[in-house]
Amino acid sequence: MDLVQQWSPSMLRVARMYVPSQAVAEDVVQETWLGVLNGIDRFEGRSSLRTWVFSILVNRARTRGERERRTVPFAALAREESDEGPAVDPDRFVRAGSDIGEWASPPVRWWEEPERALDSGEAVERIQSEIAKLPEMQRLVITMRDVDGLSSEEVRSALDISETNQRVLLHRARAKVRAALEDYYADA
């Protein structure tokens, strides 16, 4: 039961990416746990238990969430979303001349103590809305890795994507969230 308490918040968060309401997300989490209980005999111990639980969860949430939307396999989506050009806007770098490739508009320096950013709650909203805008796989990977603290191996095997794809998706997602925080700081 401790596992339910420990993992359910992360599971809810992941489920919520696919389904329209918190209530449905709760259903998905419950169904997942019941599925885990019924299927525990099939758990082969080749991945961690958490990986196995999350792979069941993601598949259920995805099935529950799609109505007419076609479901592209994670691996194919991951490849597609890894292939978007540079993660940082190329306009921020010098394009020609002897300084080519150096910063043209360097990172805006922000909070001396970044946790201060969270005090207002606005930075939290900004992070959350940026995550919501990310393409599906980037959103899943950054949420599982950075928000919920799963390991790269757990995420890789729960989503059945390659190590490299996992890292590229994480990279793109993090770069966008950093840029959103920078914008927020520059506006504030």
Next chain:
Amino acid sequence: MPDLLNRLLRRQPGLSCRELVELVTDYLEGALPPRDHARFEAHVAGCANCAAYVRQMRETVALLGTLPADTLSLEAEHELRVAFRGWRATQL
């Protein structure tokens, strides 16, 4: 002269600021081959802007880890508790 030296270091083959920012995650994940890892760190040591970028990426990751969590409703948790108890009974 340190500026010139730093600029020269930065100009080592294949690692401009623009390239460095694309390697940050590989760097933080420990996925860079040793040579590139060293080159990455040499660049950051001589480039305040890239150092700021890497620091902000670390801070971004840290902030992501503090987002508030949802919890299951009490009913849902209760139902699961009952289900787990039932399951445990069948396992004995």
